[in-house]
Amino acid sequence: MMEPIVSTAMAELLFSAVTTAFVMVRLVKGPWLRNPQYLACSICGSVVAALLLHALWPAMDGSFIVGGITGLAGAWGAMALFDAVLGVA
Numbered sequence: 001m002m003e004p005i006v007s008t009a010m011a012e013l014l015f016s017a018v019t020t021a022f023v024m025v026r027l028v029k030g031p032w033l034r035n036p037q038y039l040a041c042s043i044c045g046s047v048v049a050a051l052l053l054h055a056l057w058p059a060m061d062g063s064f065i066v067g068g069i070t071g072l073a074g075a076w077g078a079m080a081l082f083d084a085v086l087g088v089a
Contacts, residue, residue, distance in 0.1 A: 013054065013067055017046035020071030028079060038079050045078020046071045
């Protein structure tokens with residue numbers, strides 16, 4: 001039998017990253033419907049951060065604290081990079 005490509009811990013980590021992205025956009029930039037571009041880049045940033053965490057430090061996938069901080073940092077970093085590219089910040 002083949003093993004699943006994504007483990008349950010990884011699925012939980014990605015779900016946490018996406019929901020954290022929604023919260024970060026709401027806190028930093030305001031309503032999602034007025035800022036869909038920030039929501040998109042925030043989701044991408046938090047998912048990339050979660051995948052990097054899984055690749056570089058797989059033992060911390062299940063950690064509530066490290067996973068949450070990774071999602072927050074990825075979402076904030078993506079929004080900051082988006083602002084820098086557009087020259088808004």
